[in-house]
Amino acid sequence: MVVFMISLILAILFGNLLTLAVVIGTKHFHTPQGYLKASLAVADLAVGIFVVPVSVYSEVSLMIYNSMPEWTARNSQTTPFHPCNFIGPVFAGCTLVSITTIFLLTIERSIAVLRPLHKESVITKKRTSILIVFSWMGSFFLAISPLVFSDEIALEYNPCSRMCNYALGSADFPSQAWNILLLFPAFDFTLLGGTIVINIISLTTIRQHSKRRKHLAETESQSSTKPTFSDIKAAKTIGTLTLAFTASFTPIAVFVVGNVLGNEWCNFAFFAFWILTSNSCCNVIIYGVRDQKFRSRAYQLLISAQLNTAPKKTEYETTVNGGKDNEETVKQT
Incomplete structure (x- = not known):
């Protein structure tokens, strides 16, 4: 389990830092x-x-110590500075940011597909930046x-999911507080x-x-409309993102609803949270x-990083190799 978690950390850091490097470092x-x-x-990186x-x-x-840390046996109501007071909202907030961002990506792509002439005027960098701030x-x-x-709601380290989760503090089940937790799956x-409906409309339009391109002349198929x-291609990529996130989030929603109904589902909780x-x-x-452009740019960044970390040649090696290269050039000439 520890090997899996550490591998997941490395994969998350590598993948999302590479994404940020491509997006920030490429004008395209x-x-x-x-x-x-x-x-x-950024949400995934957090x-x-x-x-x-x-x-x-x-x-x-x-x-190592054959026991969990002391704070894992308590909740945030009994411990003033409980780590889950920070980790729980970060995980929930980043999950909500991911869903909101995928929704905004779908809206942006649907406008580009359904109203290509209005794309530049409706979708601007300023408006997108404002929407990103509001989504966070x-x-x-x-x-x-x-x-x-x-x-009645507190945060605790759940031994089943191995994560900080929302739970009832000192109240006995059932409680009306669980209805508040249903806001998460309802909103999501x-x-x-x-998002799925908009993706279906966009992909149907595509x-x-x-089909029209197969029956229209070449000049008509290249119309600006x-x-x-x-x-x-971007719309299909966003559709794939939506499908992947829906598949990973659905077990969490099922788990939350099951908790409200009084089911613990310990083993299922672990798989649900870690799939997400x-x-x-x-x-x-x-x-x-x-995305071929993203793939090419990422490959270039990885190659350049590898070359920068490679050992540099000494002055003697550079002179000798340069002399050999010159001799080879003369022979070919």
Whole structure:
């Protein structure tokens, strides 16, 4: 389990730092879509930096000292400075940011596909930046809302999921406080449902354009009212992102609803939470498979980083190799 968690941290850090390097370091990706992808990478990066290391620390403590840290046996209501007071909202907030960002990516791509002439005027960098700020503020407000609006809800380290989760503090089950926790799956599935519907409309439109191109003349198929090839590829990429996140988030929603109904589902809790966490390293794989420009730029960055870390030649080796190269050039001439 510890090997899995550490490997996941490395994968999350590598994948999302590579995504940020490509988006920030390449002028081609300085677009509204690039800004949204960078926001998604930052949210995933926060999971790898803050959330997973706490689980690793707890499991390593169990291995070395044969006991968990003291704070894992208490909740945030009984411990003033409980680590889960920070880790729990970060994980929930970053999950909500990911869902909101995928929804915004879907809206951006649907406008590019359905209204290509209005794309430049409707989708601007300034508007996208404002939406990103509001998505982060709204997501983290929703993440801390159970603690703000209910005294019965606390954060604790769950031994089943090996993560900081929301739970009842001192109240006995059942409690009306659980209804507040249903805000998470309700909000998430509302956004995911809308995202799926918009993706279906966009992909249906793309399919209709593909059929028309087979019957139209070359001049008509290249009309400016049709979405470009890059817009179509980007829309399919966002569709893949939506499908992957929906598949990884669904077990969490089922688990939360099961908890409200009184089921513990210990083994299922572990798989549900860690399937969702593993999604934080999947986006760069989707970009690399679906986006050729992203794949090429990422490959260039990795090659240049490898060359920079390679040992440099000495002055003697450079002189000798240069002389051999010159001799070879003379022979070929």
